[in-house]
Amino acid sequence: MEDLADQKISSATVSNIERGVPHVGSEKVMYLLDKLGITLDQIPEILEEENEKLEELLNQLMAVESKLNIIDNQKLLNQLHDLPIDDQHKLAAYRHYLMGRCYFNLKDLKRAERSFYNAIRLAGLSSFNKVNNIEALSFNELGICSFYQNDLEQAIQYTENALETVDGDSWIKYKFACNKAAYLEKLGRIGETMKIVQELWHHIEKMDIDTALNLYDIRTNVFRKSKMFREAIQCAKEGIEKARLTDKRDRLFELWTALGSVYLSIQDWNKAETCLLTAVEIGETIELHRVLISAYTKLGILYTRLQKEKEAEESLNRAIQLGKDTNNAIPLTYAYLMMGDLDQCRGNILGSTDFYKKALELSRKIRNKNLEYKALFRLAKLKKGDSREEFLSVLENMYEVAATISEESKEEESDEIL
Secondary structure, three states, X not given: OOOOOOXXXXXXXXXXXXXXXXXXXXXXXXXXXXXXXXXXXXXXHHHHHHHHXXXXXXXXXXXXXXXXXXXXXXXXXXXXXXXXXXXXXOOHHHHHHHHHHHHHHOOOHHHHHHHHHHHHHHHHHOHHHHXXXXXXXXXXXXXXXXXXXXXXXXXXXXXHHHHHHOOOOOOHHHHHHHHHHHHHHHOOOHHHHHHHHHHHHOOHHHOOHHHHHHHHHHHHHHHHHOOOHHHHHHHHHHHHHHHHHOOOHHHHHHHHHHHHHHHHHOOOHHHHHHHHHHHHHHHHHOOOHHHHHHHHHHHHHHHHHOOOHHHHHHHHHHHHHHHHHHOOHHXXXXXXXXXXXXXXXXXXXXXHHHHHHHHHHHHHHOOOHHHHHHHHHHHHHHHOOOOHHHHHHHHHHHHHHHHHHHHHOHHHHHHHHO
């Protein structure tokens, strides 16, 4: 624009003509066309050529998106880099969004986040991005990145941003709301989770199958934590049947794990073992290493209750190793707690203390107050008959954590009273 500007036409006027600002005089438009060596008669042909180029680039981007979970994502990244799309292009935001998806699949979370930020920054360049919810999808992916980095609070914030920016009555808003509910449930904020689940349940027929099955899983866990065990069992079994019929093996794993947790809660040990072993077998077959931790931890709890110490130790060791390998801090913290409980049952107080301290350190690192309180409570029980000074120190820390949890849950408690 600066190169085109002269004494008769400013760069601002050139910009206004580009953007179709209506108050620009026709003589200025004709002067610019003359400088560019273009006649009015050529404009329709030029527009048609540009639209054809745009359509071809869009087809290439859509092809990449279709292959994201099928072929090598590094190859797809190279294709995206080679496309003639700069940051001023109408499809720039879509390209950055797809690059973020590729980086995420390659486990390069920092580059993935940078790509999603760029997609959000450039989303206003074209109506295409608004219609296709590129900004909202990018916020949702940032939430998933935060979840994988054990920052659930940030994951919730990004997902709320996604929900706020969804354009129209799109089906993806149900996917985002399910993600938010899942994060809240993992933080132990059951009242808030239940509200979202109850609202979503009325719209389950509008959801894609993956989102619907995710809702079955969350709903089962909420019922269990609310001690509505019969409803939890029914919900899990319905979800399992739908997942089986649609061959959604990852959701089958989650729902069998959830059902096993319900049977654990009501101390139906045989059914719990059947469910959890089924989950583990499915999960190992399709290499769901990140989420297998919870299933193995629950098997460890089951075998501890049945006083099968060898099986309990094997299951918990597997959970801990998977937790370390995948950097999945929340289930890893639970695995440390359960291993500490097992050592305590065996009379190994030093080993128990070590695992509880590992759980405490990890819970503080990820700023999870509920898990921090669980670790402190177990340490307090160990210190009660040991060192009074250490016992009082742990108690003081417990109080501070409990006070923080109480402060954060005031609004939820008020809503439950109302």
